Amino acid sequence: MGIGSESSPVRAPDETAGQETAALPRWDLRSVYTSFDAPEYSRDKELIEKKAGRLLDLLSEPMPANGEEAADYILSLIHAYEEAGDIGENLEAYASAVFTTDTGSSRALNEVNALETLLLPLGKAIVTFRSKLAAEKEKIFSFLENDPRYKPYVFFLREAIAKAEYQMAPEMEDLANDLARSGGDAWGRLQEAISSSADTLWDRNTGERKTVIALRDLAHNPDRMVRRRAYEAELGVWKSMEIPMAAALNGVKGTAITVDKRRGWKTALEKSLFQSRISGKTFLALIASLENSLPMFRQYLKTKAKILGIDSCAFYDLFAPVGTSGKKWTWDEAKEFIIRHFASFDSGMGIFARHAFEFSWIDAEGRNGKVGGAYCTDFPLTGESRILCNFEGSFDSVTTVAHELGHAWHHELIKDLPRTQSSYPMTLAETASIFAETVVFEAAMKEAPAAERLGLIEGSIKDSCQVIVDILSRFYFERELFQRREKGELSPAELCDIMTEAQKATYGGGLDETLLHPYMWAVKGHYYSPALAFYNYPYAFGQLFSLGLYAKAKEEGPGFADSYRTLLRETGRSSAEQVARLAGFDLEDTAFWDSGMAVIRQRIAEFEDLANPAK
The missing domain is CATH 1.20.140.70 (Oligopeptidase f, N-terminal domain)
Known part of the structure; x- marks a missing residue:
């Protein structure tokens, strides 16, 4: 399908007030093929x-x-x-x-x-x-x-x-x-079909129904009662679909275990590290850094709970807005903002982004039957990319577009290379996307009125919490799932128990342990690829690696843009460690990952200061 983003739930604009669905673009694929009958x-x-x-x-x-x-x-x-x-x-x-x-x-x-x-x-x-x-x-x-x-x-x-x-x-x-x-x-296709169309009755008076995608969108609603109602309705939908979803997950993982063993892999994780082009030492250094960061994120969630006026955050409070709601972005505003700030880093990157917008490379309109989430896919014969997202006017959706355009820019820089030199692993796939997202976030922080800074910085930390804490919970879940699946199929209840325990181990006291999300194993399509197990930790890798690169860009100034292009061109013909060495990084040293985490720590400190101005 392509490379996807990993952040907050993606919203469906046709079911979200405040954004003109008609104004949102659908992509144009005609330069690739005009139709299946072409x-x-x-x-x-x-x-x-x-x-x-x-x-x-x-x-x-x-x-x-x-x-x-x-x-x-x-x-x-x-x-x-x-x-x-x-x-x-x-x-x-x-x-x-x-x-x-x-x-x-x-x-x-x-x-x-x-x-x-x-x-x-x-x-x-x-x-x-x-x-x-x-x-x-x-x-x-x-x-x-x-x-x-x-x-x-x-x-x-x-x-x-x-x-x-x-x-x-x-x-x-x-x-x-x-x-x-x-x-x-x-x-895997069964999970995709169910997760894009499963719905439930939302309003008995009007007969309105909401898909699980739209219900997850309501996790962003400022009204806690609405968030809780949507959360409970979503869990109800997944409960009604748990048998086919569990069958799908058991089928995918059972297939992977059987075939991987025949191929000589000791574990699915061993295969994943090979696919990610990282050493075991790099992986352990990354996981250690993620685990060491958990107290910091738990403290952030406690501060968020105080701002929201509640004893502790529930799972449905993770995406609750904090601070002023900020501006509602139109598509044109998002487009011009992204283009301008991409260009401030690299003029070529800005020109490329404008081309993607103007030539209808982006499908931003949410609609029934369209999958949730976001991804970028590439077409090697035309040298083009296409981006799927669900834009609804929040700053989160602006950064999602920037994220996927980062993937497309990566492809643009290597499209002249043959596939033997341009096929990069998931770990390095997230480099350009999160870097692009960071460029846009930092620009927004500089330009935002003081009243909006709290909401903006909390939004960034919220996304980091997903990419660090929630991703770690998903890694724990999948590791346990593989161990148990070798012995037999797991029931929906067992899958829910494993997921809940994984969330407790990572979110800890940061969330109310009675209000977690036991069905996240059904939500995330990443679990349903037989060929790509552990489709989780590469996001944390990408986040921290990109933050390290962004810090280096600020240190070196405009000249870094050329170095960055060189680095991206090497992602398809080097190991992750070799690519990192081009920037002077040692991935096998936990200190490197901690340096990336320090950027997030600084944002959390600023969040605390903004949340407690009298301190």
């Missing part, structure tokens, strides 16, 4: 079959004995892999974009399913490609050392050979990919 779409479907077949034919040929011919042969494999991969990604991204804005479309769902079938030969070819590289690794390593043509492919080839150690025989991988269409992937 000749270009049919052409690329035929082309991917030919390209995947060509790659398989090449792979069936024996490795030439002659050294120069062997080097040429491997390069031909790489180029064939790149061509087929780009076409396949373009098709998948388009079908997913159409489906996620209209999950009730049977045509879109059929196309998603058809592409999964169509791309099976490419999946087989990729597995065979890695196996061939591993079998000839001594020759490959010789080429890397002696043939200058191989210099751009050093990281890709070494990683591909390492991946080959964790895959089954090609025919078994082919079977696993085929079964995934009606197995783990289908369970």
